Amino acid sequence: MIHGSDGNVATLCLDLDTSKALKEVVDADAAKLRHLLQACGLAFVEDSSPSGGRHLYIPLAERMDAAEARELVEALALMAMSLDPSPHQNTTDGCIRVPGSVHKSGGHQTLITPLSKAYDIMRRRNPVAALLKLRAALAPELARKRALNARAVKAVAAQRTGTLPHLSLTSGSEAPLRRVARTGLYDTARYKSPSEARMAVLGHFSACGWSLNQVANELHGQFPGLAALYGTPERRARLLPYEWTKVQAFTFTQAPQRPRPRKHGEKSAHINNTSQTLTTGGAGKLSSAGLHQLVNDLENILYAVLDHRLQAKGRQGISLRLLIRGLLGYMRAKETDVLDVGCRTLAAAMGKHHVTIARLLPILVSASDGILTKIADARYKAADVYLIQLPEQYKQLARELTWRKGRIHAVRPVFRALSDATALVYEAIERSRHSPTTADLVRATGVSRNACSAALSEMETLGMIQRQGHTWRTTTVNLRMIASRLGVMDDYLEQISRNRHDRAVWHAYLDRFLAPQVEENVVFDAERDEYWLPPDDAAIWHAA
Incomplete structure (x- = not known):
């Protein structure tokens, strides 16, 4: 006992x-x-x-x-x-x-x-x-377990009261094929041999956009069960590249054909109806270097002006500040100042509900003072189109300020399990020009002293930051690894799956209103008269 x-x-x-x-x-x-x-x-x-x-x-x-x-x-x-x-x-x-x-x-x-x-x-x-x-x-695992327990208690209470009947205790559970990759145990009624189970797992990773190197790196990390399905390391080294090639070929032949991604500087046809008209060059088209400089200037205005303006909106202001950071991140990644990113895509990137993003975007447009402008409404399956630019009144200020080191982020995966205020505090430490004190962080982020102290304590417990005297600095810890230990990927995959289902339902609803295309030869036959002429009255009388 x-x-x-x-x-x-x-x-x-x-x-x-x-x-x-x-x-x-x-x-x-x-x-x-x-x-x-x-x-x-x-x-x-x-x-x-x-x-x-x-x-x-x-x-x-x-x-x-x-x-x-x-x-x-x-x-x-x-x-x-x-x-x-x-x-x-x-x-x-x-x-x-x-x-x-x-x-x-x-x-x-x-x-x-x-x-x-x-x-x-x-x-x-x-x-x-x-x-x-x-x-x-075990601080990340302990925090993850408390969150899972709180979610289970909330689900049971919702089921008893009937407020959320669709909420279940399995919310946030991992995909079945991911569990096979972790444990090596599979349903023998569905897969007759370890080979079939391996191919199913590899097909799952291929459909998720993984590469062979990423799969191989995780065999000794979070997916030892997949490695165990091969038996010996020698057999795994021999079969893994071969099976991955077969899975890749099957995935690309079964998946719908998508437009080939355009390389930098290459001109091609439009990939959707929200694409900009291709120009012949000149001032209407930003180069890659020019666009990155524009993002750096916008970051300066964000930290100098827009952050302080959005702080007055309280809790909503924190979400707006992270949303504009996410849009700037998409702008740098896609190398374009015209974005047609949907609310569900932004919601998955920021760890929020898509209704929240749809509510925040119009508020951000009005509060950005011309930085973010909506130029086209959503049409059919395309999202709203927004233009991000540097207004004339901020150009001189942007030139006078010095660019900051590092990259701007919206909500990195680890902060889905923490809080938005913690994300802002970590960013202030990471991108500060010197190691800040707690008082410096309160002034820079605009969050309360208590919220800032709680965020610092939690991040120090997780090993994300460390104190040096009265100042703070970031460590070399892998934030993605901490996010994995906190169980963030389970919630992310659940949100992605829910978004795919919602899009499929919406697209099916839109397709109901598409008029069927009928060819002319189907409704008109040249060999048949489509009209009838009444007989001549004189001919009828003469016949009588």
Whole structure:
């Protein structure tokens, strides 16, 4: 039994089960957990089962509350897919098979740690300071688990009250093929062999726009199950390029043909009805360098004028400031000052609802003082068209200000799990010309002192920033990796899937009003008279 009569635990028990993932994934998760525990200074005992599973025992010097132990184990389960947290989720019947026990499939639990070392670890046990290091290392997973629990509670409350009947507990769950890539377990009723399961997973990644290098890099990262489906590394190295080529060919033959992306400087036909008319050169068309300079000038005006003007709008102003940053980011990426980006695309990039984006865009147009102008309404399947320009009254100011280092961003993935105010605070630290203090950040961002302090504390916990004296600076941590640990990609994929469904429904509704194109030869036959002449009255009388 894991829990005592008081419900507390003296040892954390990590059960890596082959029913959760393939044996290769279990071994990879065990190596990952060993590295984490050793980095935090925690000693542990390890054993293995005849079925290929593993157990890690972390003895504690002070007994831990059952709820706190469950929180830690569930956070570790988000990091290791094969970890079964159920023993710590049941305070009355939670148990684990210890070394030397008889296994149900035959054989015994085998102790991997040397007996003398295991005895010493269980006798000395781990201090509280090492557990605090573990909690600090698991900060993203702990925050993600709290968010998932809050979402589940909200879903249950909505179902009971009937306010949101469509909300379910599965909201935010990952795609089935992604789970196959993580665990290596697949539905045998749907895929008859590991080869078919591999091809389905590779087809999913190909349809999502992944490259072969990206897939190969994640085989030892977040998708060890896909690597386990190949069996051996030699077989994987031989088959992966071949299967990826087959999947690519199948994807491009089955997908609808899309226009070839235009290279820089190349003239081509319009790709949709919102494209600009091609010019012959001259002042009407910005070069690539000129457009990047225009974005830099607009950034100067944004920081010097527009940010302070939007701060007066309170909470809505924060969303407007991030929205204009997103539009400038699209402007730089697409190298055009005319944008026809839909509300759902902007919503997916910013982590908001598309109705919110549709409500904010007209407000931003009126508050931007001529920087953002709507030049065409949405028509059929095309989105509204906006022009981004530098008004005449700001040109002199833009020339006098110095361009800032780095790139401008709207809402990077990690901040979908944090907050908009945190995104602005991080940007102020990242793009500041010197390491700012907390007071500098409050003045630069316009957020309250309490919100700024909370954002700094949360980012410091996640390792995104660090304090040097009274100033702050960013670290070299990978923000995308933190976003993945926070579970942001699950929410992003769910939003993308919902947007695709909404677009399909809307396009089907629009197609109902398309008049069918009927050829002339279908309604007119040259061999048949389409009219009737009445007979001559004289001829009728003469015949009578």
